Amino acid sequence: MSARMLLVELRRSTAIPIAIIIISFGVTNFYILELTDQTGLWQPQWAMLAGLQRVTLIVLWPAALAAGAWQARRDRRSGMTELVGTTSRPTWSRSLPAAFAVGICAGLAYLVVTAAGAVAVSTPYQHLGWTPIALVGALSLVAAAWLGLGVGRLLPSVYTPPVLAVASFILLLAPMELSKYRPLTGVWLLTPNMSSPLDELTTLAPAVTGGQAALFAGLALAGLAAAAVAKRRFALAALAPAGLGLVAGMVVVSAAPATGLQLDPAAAAEVCTTDDGPKVCVLRIHADALDSLTGPARQALERMAVLPTAPTVVREVVDDRPGPQPADEVWFASANHTPGEGWEAEGNALSVRVLAGGGTRPCGEVDYRERGLTAAWLWGAYPAPGPPLHGTEGAERLAEWERIKTLPAADQLRWFEGVRAKYLACPGGGTP
Amino acid sequence: MRPLVLYLRSRQVPLALPGSLLAVVAVVMTSAGALNPQRQVITACLAVAAGLAVLGQGFGGVDPELDRTAAVRWPPLRMVHAGVAAVLVGGVTVMVSTAPAGVVLRAALGFVGLAALAAALFGRQLAWTLPVAWALPGVVMPPMSEPLVVAVLTWPVQPQDSTPALLAAVVLGVGGLAVHAVRGTP
Structure with a gap:
């Protein structure tokens, strides 16, 4: 196979059309998310970009399969099968250049869409841990195109491409439907379209990516074999790489956590202030929001200085960080940060959020009334800065506040320490 | 009678019609027992698209040049052919699916236009290509009514009383049928 044959096939096969379809669909998808204010689905984290693009494979896989199947019928469509059959050249010398052209274009087009989405990613956490997720997505699309070539060779009907497209779409819809009722586990994790959304702090376990890579490599080889063997009855041999890939994929994926997702330790690492004031730390993924937290967090620490065991550090923690929380630290839940937008409050209101529950994270059975009242108690006024409460909850909370303020100072402190101790001791630590 | 039989045979109808109805029933069956009404709408739209994708192979003859030499007024014939295909596929889908009839018939109108347009542009x-290419992304996106461009892009799965979706289906249906009727297949 010479470079010249490849160039000819690039121009004369379905390679360019499938690339155009992949790119236009991928870019339209980003554009629609932009229109409907859903940019938070990929812009805050590189791994989210790679994960979101994998979801689009539910449409791109059928497209690549159909394009491959259409390509496989080319000789028959132009009435050339017999003429080509009389030439003394092996089958693969005709089918491989076209297969490589289609595969290269499908894989590259997927990566072009990644690049288009990457333009909008804005995060302080720069890393390359997300690239395997994107590369496996591209590999899966190559596998789809080659599988289509193989199926099209074995079933050279004019109806094969549309039937293949609709049937594969319905198959890929199954894990998506299932994921609405329970998290996907086991062999379901091998589907190309990831149905478990990633957030800023989670990433796909390497074992899942590895298992998918094994499966898609096997499927790609199977498709290529079915397209390139000399006689159609030899195509049974294609079952070998496909089966091998599936078995290897299942073995590798079984090493992953049950849901296939894991905390990205580097994204959750701490970035702290370096000046002389009290230390304030945020997660690395929120490093660009450290400055806006530092002032309010230090103000909160000042308010807490009246306590017998006054904390000296504010740490942003992932929501389910295992306890117990040391009494000399304030833990601030990362749920107070909206991806792509920043903290959910600023200034005094942010200080009050830090003070909620006496500087603890929501954990166990959360009672937001007592968390709000302890923040107000530390702040010294009710209502404390922040969004106002309306309705019966507002009235009841105010009544509770009046009652607490009538208690003797020692009892007030005892009530406060009771609430704080409950959250400090909370074990937390559910798996993400 | 004989010209009709010959015409249907030249359009692969004896093979495609059972195949198309089989495709409709098979696609609808995949959501049998699913309680989610939106899921029924998704499979009904897919079924219509699949049925018309199969019947669309007959929207032109094997040899368009030869067809052109015949003393036949093709435009009305092409329009009736595509219209009957839409009615058949839409009617069968309404019978086997629990999705609202209005949604199914709207899908039949829009998708037959897309199939006819694709036949006129790229050949029978x-x-x-066009019905499947619009159906797959169109049904998988959540049916948001705002902004307008999303409502139009997801027209197949919009609620029955959605005006943008109906307009999209009518424009696609009438436009596609008209282009196909006038131009035929290349």
């Missing part, structure tokens, strides 16, 4: 063998 690629008539399936």
Whole structure:
């Protein structure tokens, strides 16, 4: 196979059309998310970009399969099968250049869409841990195109491409439907379209990516074999790489956590202030929001200085960080940060959020009334800065506040320490 | 009678019609027992698209040049052919699916236009491309009514009383049928 044959096939096969379809669909998808204010689905984290693009494979896989199947019928469509059959050249010398052209274009087009989405990613956490997720997505699309070539060779009907497209779409819809009722586990994790959304702090376990890579490599080889063997009855041999890939994929994926997702330790690492004031730390993924937290967090620490065991550090923690929380630290839940937008409050209101529950994270059975009242108690006024409460909850909370303020100072402190101790001791630590 | 039989045979109808109805029933069956009404709408739209994708192979003859030499007024014939295909596929889908009839018939109108347009642009063998290419992304996106461009892009799965979706289906249906009727297949 010479470079010249490849160039000819690039121009004369379905390679360019499938690339155009992949790119236009991928870019339209980003554009629609932009229109409907859903940019938070990929812009805050590189791994989210790679994960979101994998979801689009539910449409791109059928497209690549159909394009491959259409390509496989080319000789028959132009009435050339017999003429080509009389030439003394092996089958693969005709089918491989076209297969490589289609595969290269499908894989590259997927990566072009990644690049288009990457333009909008804005995060302080720069890393390359997300690239395997994107590369496996591209590999899966190559596998789809080659599988289509193989199926099209074995079933050279004019109806094969549309039937293949609709049937594969319905198959890929199954894990998506299932994921609405329970998290996907086991062999379901091998589907190309990831149905478990990633957030800023989670990433796909390497074992899942590895298992998918094994499966898609096997499927790609199977498709290529079915397209390139000399006689159609030899195509049974294609079952070998496909089966091998599936078995290897299942073995590798079984090493992953049950849901296939894991905390990205580097994204959750701490970035702290370096000046002389009290230390304030945020997660690395929120490093660009450290400055806006530092002032309010230090103000909160000042308010807490009246306590017998006054904390000296504010740490942003992932929501389910295992306890117990040391009494000399304030833990601030990362749920107070909206991806792509920043903290959910600023200034005094942010200080009050830090003070909620006496500087603890929501954990166990959360009672937001007592968390709000302890923040107000530390702040010294009710209502404390922040969004106002309306309705019966507002009235009841105010009544509770009046009652607490009538208690003797020692009892007030005892009530406060009771609430704080409950959250400090909370074990937390559910798996993400 | 004989010209009709010959015409249907030249359009692969004896093979494609059972195949198309089989495709409709098979696709609808995949959501049998699913309680989610939106899931029924998704499979009904897919079923209509699949049925018309199969019947779309007959939206032109094997040899368009030869067809052109015949003393036949093709435009009305092409329009009736595509219209009957839409009615058949839409009617069968309404019967086997629990999705609202209005949604199914709207899908039949829009998708037959897309199939006819694709047949006129790329040839009868690629008539399936446009209906399938619009159906797959169109049904998988959540049916948001705002902004307008999303409502139009997801017209197949919009609620029955959605005006943008109906307009989209009518424009696609009438436009596609008209282009196909006038131009035929290349």
